[in-house]
Amino acid sequence: MDLHKFEDNANVFFDPNPHTIDFFEVMIFENGNGQIELNGHKLDVTTNSLFFTSPFQKKSCKIDPATVKGFHLVFQNDFLSDFFDDKLFTYRLQYFFNSQYPQYLQLQNEDYNIIKLTLNEIIAEVKNYQNDSLHILRSLLYFSLAKLNRLYSKRYNISPDTQSDSTLYKFKEMLEKNIRSTHLVEEYCRLLRVTRQQLNKMVKAHTGLTSKSMINNRLLQEVKMELRYTDKTIAEIAFALNFSESNNLTRFFKNLEGISPSAYRNNYQNDSNY
Numbered sequence: 001m002d003l004h005k006f007e008d009n010a011n012v013f014f015d016p017n018p019h020t021i022d023f024f025e026v027m028i029f030e031n032g033n034g035q036i037e038l039n040g041h042k043l044d045v046t047t048n049s050l051f052f053t054s055p056f057q058k059k060s061c062k063i064d065p066a067t068v069k070g071f072h073l074v075f076q077n078d079f080l081s082d083f084f085d086d087k088l089f090t091y092r093l094q095y096f097f098n099s100q101y102p103q104y105l106q107l108q109n110e111d112y113n114i115i116k117l118t119l120n121e122i123i124a125e126v127k128n129y130q131n132d133s134l135h136i137l138r139s140l141l142y143f144s145l146a147k148l149n150r151l152y153s154k155r156y157n158i159s160p161d162t163q164s165d166s167t168l169y170k171f172k173e174m175l176e177k178n179i180r181s182t183h184l185v186e187e188y189c190r191l192l193r194v195t196r197q198q199l200n201k202m203v204k205a206h207t208g209l210t211s212k213s214m215i216n217n218r219l220l221q222e223v224k225m226e227l228r229y230t231d232k233t234i235a236e237i238a239f240a241l242n243f244s245e246s247n248n249l250t251r252f253f254k255n256l257e258g259i260s261p262s263a264y265r266n267n268y269q270n271d272s273n274y
Contacts (some may be wrong), residue, residue, distance in 0.1 A: 001073075001074070001079055001083075001137075001141065001175065002072075002073075002075070003069045003073045003076050003081075003119060003122055003123055003126070004072050004123075005069075005071055005072075005075075005123070006029075006032075006065075006068045006069060006071065006072060006073070007068065008067050009068075010011075010065035010066075010068045011065050013027070013061075014034075014061035014062075014063045014065060014068075015059075015060065015061060016060055016061060016062050017060060018037070018057075018058050018060045018228075018229055019058070019059060020056055020057065020215060021053060021054065021055065021056075021057070021059065022055050022073050023055055023075060023076050023077075024052075024053065024054060024055065024074065024075050024076070024077065024080070024090060025051075025053040025072070025074045025075040025076075026051070026052055026071075026072075026148075027050065027051040027053075027070070027071075027072055027073075028050050028052075028070045028072075028073065028115065028116075028119070029045050029046070029047070029048070029049045029068065029069070029070040030047070030069045030070040030112070031047060031061065031067060031068065031069040031070070031073045032045040032047075032049070032064075032067055032068045032070065033045060033064045033065060033067040033068075034037045034061065034063030034064055034067075034071070034233070035061075035062050036051055036059065036060070036061050036062075036063070037058075037059065037060045037061075038053060038058075038059050038102075038104070039051060039053075039057050039058070039099075039102070039221065039224070040105055040221065040224045040225070040228065041102045041103075041104070041106045041227055043102060043150075044192070045063055046106060046107055047104070047106075048108070048109065048111075048112040048161075049104065049106045049107075050105045050106070050107065050148070050249050051063065051103065051104055051106065052095040052152075053103065053105040054095055054097050054103070054106075054176075055077065056227060056231055056260065057248070058225055058228070059071060061089045065126065065173070065248070068193055071116075071119050073119070073143050074101065075167045077090055080134055083138055083141070084138070084142060085252040085258050088166060088169040088170065088173065091151050091169040091173050092162040092163075093145060093148075093149045093150075093160065093174040094149055094153050094156070094158055094161070095148065095149065095152045097175070097176055097194070098219050099214075099217040099220070099221040100156075100214075101156045101158075102210065105151060105152050105155055106164070107151065111147075111151055111242040114147065115144060115147065115148065118140050118143055118144045118147075119144065120134075122137060122140050122144075125137055125140070141199065146162065146229070155211070155221075157208075158206070158207055158208060159205060159206045159207070160169055161206065164190070164202065164205070164206055165202055166196075166253070167194055167199070167202060168203065168206055170192060171188060171192060171199065171202075171203065171214075174191055174192070175188075175215065176241040177212070177216075177217070179218050179219055179222055180189075180222060180240065180241050180242065181217075181242045183215055183219055183242070184215075185199070185211050185212050185215065188215070190212070192219075192240060196211070199211045214223050214268055216252075216256060217239065217256075219252070220252075220253070220256050220257065222241060223237065223241065223261065224250075224264070225263055226240065226241070226266055227261055227265040227268065228265070228268050234236050234249060234250065234261050234262065237249060237261070249261065264272070
């Protein structure tokens with residue numbers, strides 16, 4: 001885990017070029033001016049705004065460092081899973097691995113001040129590390145992440161529950177590991193050893209979606225990343241994502257996004273050039 005204040009060295013945190021990170025990241029802006037492109041969404045940096053990035057997602061930042069005040073929190077999955085003795089911990093948090101909603105949240109002043117106080121306590125504890133500091137850091141970090149999960153869930157009207165049947169979180173984990181090769185509900189049910197009805201019930205209670213919709217949203221996100229950040233042809237993308245043919249990918253994309261993959265790519269390139 002690493003936690004810093006933006007204002008201590010703002011220039012190191014904001015890369016304007018699209019890039020991939022291999023860790024979890026929470027960017028917490030008390031003040032700032034600019035825009036972050038994350039997971040296919042272009043989001044404005046405003047007062048009390050937070051951005052959540054999962055490993056291997058694409059991100060770019062166009063931010064004026066002189067305007068920035070806030071916190072930069074990063075950690076590896078192994079650190080959190082070992083820290084909290086829970087291998088599925090990050091999958092329990094709605095703001096990570098979420099392809100339905102933007103991984104973005106704006107807080108009211110009262111809520112922001114609570115998070116700010118907790119993060120300042122973490123920084124102070126790290127600077128004055130003692131024999132019992134590990135317990136205090138674990139408590140403060142868990143509180144921060146769980147509190148943000150509640151606030152994020154309330155904002156997007158989804159379940160804040162982090163203690164549901166572990167099968168649900170294993171499903172989210174399997175989606176991340178297998179989405180480029182497996183799109184069938186039946187295959188995930190086989191891997192999880194549950195029926196389609198059982199999986200749908202769990203997913204619906206937690207996300208409001210069916211398991212098929214959750215798979216489609218995650219697959220759509222993967223297609224968008226290929227269209228935005230690679231020069232692969234539609235046929236090459238279809239092959240990479242295990243569509244039987246390019247027409248199936250085009251039909252899938254148009255049904256969910258309303259335009260063709262080629263039109264989506266052209267729109268993105270035109271926006272970027274502008």
